Amino acid sequence: MDNDLGLWAVPLAVIGGAIRVSTPILFVSLGETLTERSGRINLGLEGTLVFGAMAGYATAVLTGSPWAGVVVAAIAGAVFGLVHGLICSMPRVNDIAIGIAMMLLGTGLAFYFGKPFIQPVAPDLPAIPLGWWSDLPQVQAALNVNVLFLLGIVSALVIAWVLRSTKPGLILRVVGDSTDAARAMGLRPAVIRTIATAVGGAFAGVGGAYLSLYYPGSWNEGISSGQGLMAVALVIFARWSPVNCFWAALLFGGAGALGPALQSVGVTQGYYLFYAAPYVLTLGVLIATSSPTRAMTGAPGELSITK
Numbered sequence: 001m002d003n004d005l006g007l008w009a010v011p012l013a014v015i016g017g018a019i020r021v022s023t024p025i026l027f028v029s030l031g032e033t034l035t036e037r038s039g040r041i042n043l044g045l046e047g048t049l050v051f052g053a054m055a056g057y058a059t060a061v062l063t064g065s066p067w068a069g070v071v072v073a074a075i076a077g078a079v080f081g082l083v084h085g086l087i088c089s090m091p092r093v094n095d096i097a098i099g100i101a102m103m104l105l106g107t108g109l110a111f112y113f114g115k116p117f118i119q120p121v122a123p124d125l126p127a128i129p130l131g132w133w134s135d136l137p138q139v140q141a142a143l144n145v146n147v148l149f150l151l152g153i154v155s156a157l158v159i160a161w162v163l164r165s166t167k168p169g170l171i172l173r174v175v176g177d178s179t180d181a182a183r184a185m186g187l188r189p190a191v192i193r194t195i196a197t198a199v200g201g202a203f204a205g206v207g208g209a210y211l212s213l214y215y216p217g218s219w220n221e222g223i224s225s226g227q228g229l230m231a232v233a234l235v236i237f238a239r240w241s242p243v244n245c246f247w248a249a250l251l252f253g254g255a256g257a258l259g260p261a262l263q264s265v266g267v268t269q270g271y272y273l274f275y276a277a278p279y280v281l282t283l284g285v286l287i288a289t290s291s292p293t294r295a296m297t298g299a300p301g302e303l304s305i306t307k
Contacts, residue, residue: 010261016142017257018250019149020215024049024207024224026152026249028231030159031203033242035081036235037163038196039176039189039302040088043099045204046228047106048080052208054114057219060122060212069122070148070209077205078198080106085194103228111221118219125214148210152246155203159242172196176300189302204228230282237285239298255281 028045035042056073060066084102088095128150131143163169175182175189182189207227212219234252238244259275 012139012142013261014254014257016144017261018254019142019145020253021256022249022253023146023149023152023215024210025227025231025234025252026156026246027148027207027210028204028228029234029238029245029249030152030155030242031077031081031200031207032231032235033200033238033240033245034159034172034203035193035197035200036303037172037176037240037300038193039179039300040085040193040197041095041099041232041303042081042084042102042197042200043096043229043232044080044084044102044106045099045201045231046224046226047103047110048077048201048204049106049208049211049228050224051080051106051110052077052205053212053223054110054117054208054219055205056209057122057212058114058117061117061120064123066123066125066209066213069213070125070206073205073209074202075205077208078202080205081198081201082194084201085197088197089190089194114219114221122213122219124217125210127214146210146214148206148214152249156242156246163242173300176302178301204231226279230278233282233285236299237288240300241298252278252281 028049032042032045052073055076056066056069058069059072060069063069080102084098087093087098125146125148127144127146129140129143130145131140134140134143161169163173171182171187171192174185175187175192179189182192208224211223211227216223230252234245234248238248255277258277259273262274
């Protein structure tokens with residue numbers, strides 16, 4: 001059978017790359033959606049993502065189990081989120097400033113503790129070969145889907161249902177929209193926001209574990225490429241909707257996969273410019289959502305960026 005897909009090779013490579021690249025962004029954006037729905041913004045998720053990648057990789061190296069690495073990465077992310085939430089619960093503390101400090105702390109600790117694990121090789125997370133029906137290696141590679149991607153889809157649907165149809169979701173939305181209304185209902189906004197920030201950090205930690213244990217599948221100090229900060233822009237673009245976060249993550253993932261896709265089909269000049277596509281897209285999203293009349297449509301009322 002002819003394995004040459006011709007012009008179809010590029011979109012197929014972009015689709016496969018979008019699935020791979022979007023997974024960590026999806027997890028971080030879901031975590032940030034929960035955090036922002038509670039009325040708090042967490043810019044520290046970039047540091048949480050990097051530390052989760054290091055913690056997950058180190059655990060997988062030491063235990064031989066990639067799933068143990070995912071669990072430890074989630075726990076590490078939850079700890080970072082808990083610390084962030086507790087500090088932000090103090091009087092006269094700015095969410096954004098603390099987020100930047102936590103980002104620097106997370107990346108610094110990851111670089112310090114991760115140096116012994118740059119060379120060792122950890123076992124990879126498993127993938128499901130959804131392209132088994134095809135004899136074409138390009139199709140098989142594009143549809144070789146990691147389990148965490150499927151878990152991310154399920155998580156987006158579950159979070160959307162929880163926010164829309166359950167009491168915990170209602171409580172989270174009330175706290176995010178009005179601290180006074182939450183207190184009038186007998187709720188404790190600071191506690192709820194701290195819990196939401198910790199859960200959001202756990203999601204970011206899982207996203208980091210995906211980076212180091214599947215794609216690109218190694219630990220190094222430049223592994224995140226700013227994906228934690230991109231996720232914050234993505235949440236605004238998705239209007240704080242978990243399901244929209246999934247589609248937006250695929251869009252960002254497709255932009256990130258464009259450069260490698262062109263290179264894979266033999267484009268040798270200028271393809272490297274497309275490696276900047278995710279950052280250009282992020283800038284475009286921020287500009288497009290900066291309108292004073294449309295930017296904050298659907299935003300929780302207690303977010304720092306709405307005041």
